[in-house]
Amino acid sequence: MRLHYLQHVPFENPGSILIWAKDNDHVITNTQLYQNGPLPQQQDFDWLVVMGGPMNIYEEDQYPWLAAEKTFIGEAIASGKVIIGLCLGGQLIADCIGGKVTQNPYKEIGWFPVHLSEAARLSPLFSFFPEQPVVFQWHGDTFSVLPEDAECIAQSQACKHQAFIYKKRVFGFQYHMENTPSIIEGLVENCRDEMVPDIYVQAPEELLTHPEYIEQNNMWMNQFLTQLEKMYREGEL
Secondary structure, three states: OEEEEEEOOOOOOOOHHHHHHHHOOOEEEEEEHHHOOOOOOHHHOOEEEEOOOOOOOOOOOOOOHHHHHHHHHHHHHHOOOEEEEEOHHHHHHHHHOOOEEEEEEEEEEEEEEOEEOHHHHHOOOOOOOOOOOEEEEEEEEEEEEOOOOEEEEEEOOOOOOOEEEEOOOEEEEOOEOOOOHHHHHHHHHHHHHHOOOEOOEOOHHHHHOOHHHHHHHHHHHHHHHHHHHHHHHOOOO
16 A cells, blocks of 8 residues: 655654554655655555644745645545545645634643544444543644534544544544654644643643653554555445
């Protein structure tokens, strides 16, 4: 299987997703958008992972590659690819399918529980999750409006839309389960100015002192990807 990922900043890579892909002998390619890297042809990959980043989806004047990226994601959706969007990546997908991305009522930074819908927990893709998994958050915007054919599958106290599924094979997550310790360290180092104390903003040391959360999140991501690949190969998507 050929997995391609889009990366927006040097300190946010797919983390445990890359480990899973390498362990399963998948072909991995990438586009470093912050270096104006070239986008592949649609026929050159099977799965697409769209990473997070500190920019917003509407900042095309500052990040001109966003326009081409949105077109590319829209083409990948139309081509029937399996697509996973994480944080900014989920917001970009939401925009491409006709949703709206706006500022969330609260900024969420740190480890917080999300509530999975009953329908999600009945799905093989999410049945192994607890009802309220603690996951890693770092966002100010969110996909505040989703089209009717996108199913919201998770929410939190601070954010109404935490994850969605579109056409059975496109997944948008506002939160991160792929982060490794080095990625979180990079976020704190490069985006510390965003950590203004607030009700849903934890201190830097709180983010960095929970290796058990990182291990658990990575395990959930691994299980999700393994089940997703099984359904993909069996033609269930």
